Every structure is written in C-alpha cells, then in structure tokens.
Amino acid sequence: MKDSTAHKVRRGRRPGTSNTRQAILEAARARFANDGFAATTIRLVAADASVDASQVMQFYRSKDELFAAVMAIPSEALERFNTAFEGPDDDLGERVVRAYLSAWEGAHDVSEPLMAMLRGAIVNESAAEQLRSFIQSRLLEGTRERTDTDAALRAGIASSMLVGVVTGRQIIGVPTLLAAGTEELITVLAPAIQQVLVPQPPLRAEPESHA
Amino acid sequence: MKDSTAHKVRRGRRPGTSNTRQAILEAARARFANDGFAATTIRLVAADASVDASQVMQFYRSKDELFAAVMAIPSEALERFNTAFEGPDDDLGERVVRAYLSAWEGAHDVSEPLMAMLRGAIVNESAAEQLRSFIQSRLLEGTRERTDTDAALRAGIASSMLVGVVTGRQIIGVPTLLAAGTEELITVLAPAIQQVLVPQPPLRAEPESHA
DNA sequence: CCATTAAATCAACAGCTGTTGAGAAAATTG
DNA sequence: CAATTTTCTCAACAGCTGTTGATTTAATGG
Numbered sequence: 001m002k003d004s005t006a007h008k009v010r011r012g013r014r015p016g017t018s019n020t021r022q023a024i025l026e027a028a029r030a031r032f033a034n035d036g037f038a039a040t041t042i043r044l045v046a047a048d049a050s051v052d053a054s055q056v057m058q059f060y061r062s063k064d065e066l067f068a069a070v071m072a073i074p075s076e077a078l079e080r081f082n083t084a085f086e087g088p089d090d091d092l093g094e095r096v097v098r099a100y101l102s103a104w105e106g107a108h109d110v111s112e113p114l115m116a117m118l119r120g121a122i123v124n125e126s127a128a129e130q131l132r133s134f135i136q137s138r139l140l141e142g143t144r145e146r147t148d149t150d151a152a153l154r155a156g157i158a159s160s161m162l163v164g165v166v167t168g169r170q171i172i173g174v175p176t177l178l179a180a181g182t183e184e185l186i187t188v189l190a191p192a193i194q195q196v197l198v199p200q201p202p203l204r205a206e207p208e209s210h211a
Numbered sequence: 212m213k214d215s216t217a218h219k220v221r222r223g224r225r226p227g228t229s230n231t232r233q234a235i236l237e238a239a240r241a242r243f244a245n246d247g248f249a250a251t252t253i254r255l256v257a258a259d260a261s262v263d264a265s266q267v268m269q270f271y272r273s274k275d276e277l278f279a280a281v282m283a284i285p286s287e288a289l290e291r292f293n294t295a296f297e298g299p300d301d302d303l304g305e306r307v308v309r310a311y312l313s314a315w316e317g318a319h320d321v322s323e324p325l326m327a328m329l330r331g332a333i334v335n336e337s338a339a340e341q342l343r344s345f346i347q348s349r350l351l352e353g354t355r356e357r358t359d360t361d362a363a364l365r366a367g368i369a370s371s372m373l374v375g376v377v378t379g380r381q382i383i384g385v386p387t388l389l390a391a392g393t394e395e396l397i398t399v400l401a402p403a404i405q406q407v408l409v410p411q412p413p414l415r416a417e418p419e420s421h422a
Numbered sequence: 423c424c425a426t427t428a429a430a431t432c433a434a435c436a437g438c439t440g441t442t443g444a445g446a447a448a449a450t451t452g
Numbered sequence: 453c454a455a456t457t458t459t460c461t462c463a464a465c466a467g468c469t470g471t472t473g474a475t476t477t478a479a480t481g482g
Binding site: 223263269 | 455456457458459460461462
Binding site for chain 1: 468469470471472473478479480481482
C-alpha cells in the first residue's frame with residue numbers, strides 16, 4: 001500500500017449539495033399515493049420536481065427503486081402502532097382504531113407513503129410483500145401471547161378490516177364513510193375491533209362440554 | 212310507408228355465430244381480476260382468447276369499454292346479498308359474512324368480476340364509481356330502517372371491513388389470513404360484523420347515567 | 423488555473439401501448 | 453352462382469414508456 005495517513009482528502013463537489021433528491025422523492029411519493037404505480041411516470045415525477053427525467057434515473061436507478069424508496073415508511077408512523085398496545089385490554093380496540101386512522105389519514109408526509117404502499121400493493125408484487133410484512137409485524141407485536149395461538153389471525157383480521165375501511169374512505173370514496181366524522185367512525189369501529197382482538201367471554205351457552 | 216310485411220329479410224352472416232365474443236370477455240375478466248387494469252393489455256387478452264387484437268377492438272370498441280363489460284356483475288352474485296338479510300337479527304353477522312365470502316371467494320365466474328372490480332377501483336375511476344354504488348346499495352337494502360339513521364354508516368363500515376379482509380387474503384396475500392380456513396375466519400368475523408350491524412346493548416356498566 | 427467529483431441537461435434508443443384501416447374468409451340469402 | 457353481412461387476419465401508425473449515453477455546468481480543493 002501507499003501512504004495511509006490522510007492522503008485522499010475528498011476533492012471535488014460534495015454529493016447532496018442540492019435538495020433535488022428530496023424534491024424528487026416527495027414528488028414521487030405524492031404521485032404514487034394519488035395516481036398509483038402504473039399511472040406514475042418518471043417524466044411526471046421529474047416535471048413535478050422541476051427536474052429532467054434522467055436526473056430521476058441517476059439518483060434512483062429505476063422506477064422500481066424509486067418506488068422502493070417511497071415505500072420506506074417514516075418511523076413516526078410505525079412508532080404509533082407500538083405504543084397503541086401498551087395498557088389495559090379494556091379499550092384496546094379504540095386505541096388500535098385511533099392509531100390506524102391517524103396513521104392513514106394524518107399529515108401527508110405520514111399517510112402518503114402508506115397510501116402509496118396500499119395502492120401499489122394492488123399492482124406491484126414487491127409492494128404487496130412489504131405491505132404484507134407491515135401488517136403482519138405491527139399488530140402481531142401487540143397481541144403476542146395475549147389470548148392464544150390464533151392471536152396472529154385475529155391481529156391480521158383486525159388489520160385488514162381497518163385497512164378496508166381506510167380504503168373505502170380514501171380510495172374508493174364510499175359516500176357514507178366520507179360523510180361520517182372520525183369520531184363517529186371510531187364509535188362504530190372500536191367495539192368491533194375490540195371484539196376481534198379480545199374475544200368476549202361466551203355470553204350465552206357455549207357448546208363446549210360435549211364432543 | 213312502404214310494404215310492411217317482410218320486405219327486408221336480413222341477408223348475410225348473422226352476428227354472434229361464434230363464441231369469440233364470449234371467449235374475449237372471459238379472458239379479459241381473468242386478466243383484469245388477476246393482473247389489474249394497467250397490466251392487462253389488449254394483446255394479452257386477445258392471445259388468451261386465441262384471437263387477433265383488432266378483433267377485441269371490433270367487439271368492444273376500446274379498452275375502457277371492455278373493462279366496463281367485465282364490470283357487469285352477474286346477477287347471481289347480487290342475489291345472494293339480498294337473501295342474506297332475511298331472517299332474525301341474532302345471526303345477521305354470520306349470514307352477511309358468509310354471503311360476502313362466498314361471493315368473493317366462490318366460483319371463478321362469480322368472484323372474478325368482483326375481483327376485477329376491486330382491483331380496477333384502485334386505478335380506474337369508473338370502476339371505483341361502480342364499486343362505490345355496489346357497496347352502497349347492497350348492504351343498505353338489508354339494514355334499511357333497522358336500527359336508526361346511522362344504519363347506512365354501519366352497513367358501509369361492515370362492507371368495507373369485509374372487503375378489506377378479502378383484499379388481505381386474495382390480493383395482498385397476508386399469510387395469516389391465507390392459513391386460516393374459511394370457517395375459522397367466520398368464527399372471528401361474524402361477531403365483529405354482528406357488533407357493527409346490530410350494536411350490542413351495553414354488556415357492562417354504561418357511563419350513560421351521568422354527564 | 424487545473425483537477426476532480428457530482429449535479430444537471432439534451433437527445434435519442436428500443437419496446438410496448440391502444441388503435442386504425444384494408445382486406446380476406448366465412449356464413450347466410452336470393 | 454352473386455350479394456350481403458359479419459368475423460377474422462395482417463400490417464402499420466403515432467404516442468408514450470423506462471432507460472441510456474454524451475455532454476455541460478456547478479461546486480470543491482490543490
């Protein structure tokens with residue numbers, strides 16, 4: 001080897017001196033969330049960010065990698081889920097519902113990656129895989145060794161249900177869901193999710209003694 | 212007028228003599244359901260139906276009209292929803308859940324149009340509109356003047372929830388949901404949907420006396 | 423000023439897309 | 453047979469797509 005003490009002092013222009021990379025990412029995030037994967041073109045993203053299309057390709061090497069970059073969920077959104085499960089079982093349903101709704105319908109920089117992921121999961125297999133593991137891991141962490149072995153199933157069902165409601169509101173645009181306020185929504189959702197996550201003890205006669 | 216008795220006796224080849232039109236529709240239905248709107252190309256549909264691409268354009272004048280034709284839901288699927296609401300309230304949840312699951316996960320010629328509609332609703336606005344009215348009308352018909360004025364909201368929520376679960380199973384492919392059998396799924400879903408559609412009378416102490 | 427490194431622009435490519443038009447083949451009637 | 457109507461085939465178009473390479477500009481240090 002040659003001399004090892006500070007002989008390569010990094011000459012030339014420094015990377016990341018402009019905010020272009022960030023601008024591209026934000027433009028892509030909005031496009032993917034609002035228009036979906038297929039309808040989002042490199043040229044459109046580039047135009048939104050006031051940049052040449054080939055610039056997008058230089059930073060993110062392909063459309064798929066750009067999409068993957070958008071999929072990187074802000075940790076803030078994830079943290080809300082972790083804290084939602086701490087505490088008593090009594091209002092677990094409501095806490096989970098609130099955590100979900102605030103994550104999906106909150107500030108743009110929080111909800112847009114989730115929205116983009118959901119839309120993308122329909123058409124893009126890699127997006128489906130990420131959403132899959134996202135749903136799997138989050139709610140599971142909360143319900144682990146809570147009731148029994150089907151805790152995972154109940155977590156998955158609750159998660160899918162809530163994603164379904166969000167989809168109905170945000171993507172499909174079901175009028176009734178849009179008309180309802182968030183609190184009104186929670187009033188109906190919370191007991192149902194509670195029912196799924198913490199199944200009620202048998203109210204009436206349970207057919208368990210025989211067979 | 213001229214002579215009205217059989218003076219234009221329709222000469223030439225009769226329309227609809229081949230099953231091509233039907234073959235195209237079925238191929239398109241499968242493609243739209245499995246690959247989504249964007250990934251479904253006229254040429255692919257044509258190849259599936261062993262037909263030239265321009266033939267698809269002759270029967271259905273554009274890709275959008277072909278999609279609209281696929282969206283025409285078989286009346287069979289719709290009828291199941293109407294009958295699901297007749298009967299007592301006690302097991303309304305379970306009946307609705309069964310109706311939904313059988314419609315979305317049943318035979319291909321029944322579930323594929325629904326699947327195509329769901330996938331399409333994410334990217335295609337006209338598909339979203341149809342799915343919207345579909346969700347609105349069906350469950351509403353069953354819960355009309357059942358509890359109170361928010362019956363529509365409860366119906367919409369229940370519907371979105373179930374669509375969410377179906378999406379989780381069929382499209383996203385959440386492992387936990389896939390691993391569970393249909394009956395196991397119903398066991399968890401039914402009480403929750405019941406809770407949404409027919410809200411339980413307060414089980415424990417209800418904070419209603421004061422405030 | 424020169425060298426180096428990254429950012430940004432420009433023009434172009436091959437491929438696929440929905441769509442169109444001309445025409446051949448098939449079916450049906452006189 | 454000829455006439456007519458529909459089904460089907462073939463070739464091609466203009467447009468958009470993701471992507472690439474060459475080149476220029478900007479920033480930084482010797």
